[in-house]
Amino acid sequence: MRITVVGGGVIGLLTAIECVRAPGVDQVDLVDAGPIPSPLATSNDRLRVVRALHRNDFALTTAAAGAHTAWLDVERLLGARFYHPTGALTAVSAENASAELATLTAVGAKAWALSPQDVAAWYPRVHFPEGTAAVLEATAGVVLADHALVAMAHWLGEQPQVRLHPHREVVSVTAVDGAGVVRYADGGTLTSDRVVVAAGPWSRELLAGSVGSDLTLYRQSVLSYRPPTCRRNWAEMPVVLGLGPVGDAWFMPIVPQSDAPMRLSAASACRPVDEMTDRGTPDQWRHHLIELFSHVIQSFDPAGIVGATDGYYLSERTRGGPLLASYGSGTVWAFAACGGMSFKFAPQIARAIADRAVGAAPRPTGLESIDRPRQLAAVGEE
Ligand SMILES: Cc1cc2nc3c(=O)[nH]c(=O)nc-3n(C[C@H](O)[C@H](O)[C@H](O)COP(=O)(O)OP(=O)(O)OC[C@H]3O[C@@H](n4cnc5c(N)ncnc54)[C@H](O)[C@@H]3O)c2cc1C
Structure with a gap:
């Protein structure tokens, strides 16, 4: 299986890492409009908070309780220190x-x-x-978010089955005959079995259907x-x-x-x-x-x-958090809304997206909006 991930923020980088580690994946392509990691990514900041307690919100606190350990696991995998x-x-x-x-x-x-x-x-x-x-x-x-992104990009760059494509702006992602087609601003295309869109606050422009109006x-x-x-x-x-x-x-x-x-x-x-x-x-x-x-x-x-x-x-819009959506019968998976706390949940979110993209049984994340992805109409079907 060949998977393309569009977006090299924390979600795209960790999803690419999860895809590399999944059985049956031969090639992972990671594409970003800027360098990888890009200084413009929302994730590419100095510090991001990881904590469990959300006052009066048992469900969110339960989901967030796994974030601390998940980040320690990411550090171990990458052999780098950025979580304090x-x-x-x-x-x-x-x-x-x-x-x-x-x-x-x-x-x-x-x-x-x-x-x-x-x-x-x-x-x-x-x-x-x-x-x-x-x-x-x-x-x-x-x-230390900027350090973490560099460590993730470095790890990916060392994997033989990974191709990094910096400075390639994507203008559309479509599902055609069971394949995902990424079209670049310069007219070139990249075709793979599955595409994951993790374009942060830019994702609206790349999504099929009317999901943009729900964000x-x-x-x-x-x-x-x-x-x-x-x-x-x-x-x-x-x-x-x-x-x-x-x-x-x-x-x-x-x-x-x-x-x-x-x-x-x-x-x-x-x-x-x-x-x-x-x-x-x-x-x-x-x-x-x-x-x-x-x-x-x-x-x-x-x-x-x-x-x-x-x-x-x-x-x-309605639940006020992140949103995972898919179209083309699961050919394209889009992290349509990243929400205001996806950095801390990123290791869990990436696992959830990668499981779906590679067709594995989804491991529980505790994140309702991720565990119940929304199906979008394919482009032109609305
Ligand atoms: C001020 C602020 C503080 C925050 N604090 C926290 C916090 O403390 N804890 C927490 O958990 N969360 C926090 N968040 C939220 C968190 O930072 C985001 O949810 C998370 O970083 C989103 O990551 P992402 O990978 O989805 O998007 P991004 O990091 O934005 O990455 C998207 C990538 O996609 C690329 N891209 C976009 N469009 C295209 C295209 N057309 N073609 C190719 N590439 C493209 C971009 O170049 C970018 O590299 C905060 C957010 C803000 C704004």
Whole structure:
């Protein structure tokens, strides 16, 4: 079997790796419009969070409980170090702390509940609203995302059955007589038994049928912050979530093994947009985050902001998460919507996509929208 993967972000790279490891696959072609990995990929950022706890959401927490181990497995396979289990601290109300802890321990995560007094004493540099407790997950951390993508591309480049095709923009993917046909912008084509489309926020343009109208494009602003003082203290922190007046702000700490600055953002800095334009952060959103974090980080100093960037992702409209779809009777598999947390789930998602593409029995992922892929009408059949 010959499989083509379009898109060299975290999903495409890990899906290609899974396909290489699947029995019966003779050749895997990985195509990207840019270099592999591409600096434009949503995944190609400095840090991405891996954590299990999603407050009041048992299903998502259960699914995410496998992410920590899955990333350790990826590191082992590639022989590279890019996942740093810094832990994750989620602020919760004191009355919910024991229920959230029970959820986490039930799904096998290692975690502790911290009282409001513990939180205030252990994390004096963060401002938690009066009376806030927290849950500290040890089986959580951050992936040095750019390093991880390089390690994946390197591993693939060493496999004899893999062909990497950087700088090849794909303009259409069709199923023709049981084969998948990828058409390049320069008019060339690549035909294989199966095609996987993992084109991140660009996937709408490549998809058959009307799925595009079921997807919402989001744009999120993130500040890069180097604390002007006490930098070492910030390097001993976990990822912290559930901050700010409505509990939607988060930051990624300094990771001692990296020169990446802290990353600060909030769900309120994420908004639906019509199209992808630039990556610069408009002043309005930069000011919004500065104002928010001046109440979250003690002695927050705007002079420590060393950058601000915007990123994009697509979400399925009704459930608000990722979406796997297929057309051409399973010839083409498309990760149509990556959603805002597919990096941490990427090893599980890649397994689910690869199992389907190679025709193996799908291993459980815990991700409902992945486990029940949507069938699309073939091009022209709508
Ligand atoms: C600001 C921000 C913060 C986030 N934080 C987290 C987090 O902490 N944890 C988490 O789990 N998730 C997080 N996410 C979500 C996560 O980053 C994405 O879900 C994930 O990276 C998507 O990966 P992907 O491989 O699907 O897409 P991408 O990484 O975007 O890769 C798509 C690839 O397809 C290529 N491509 C596109 N079109 C074509 C074409 N026509 N021809 C050829 N190649 C093409 C692109 O060049 C690119 O390399 C965050 C997202 C944003 C925006």
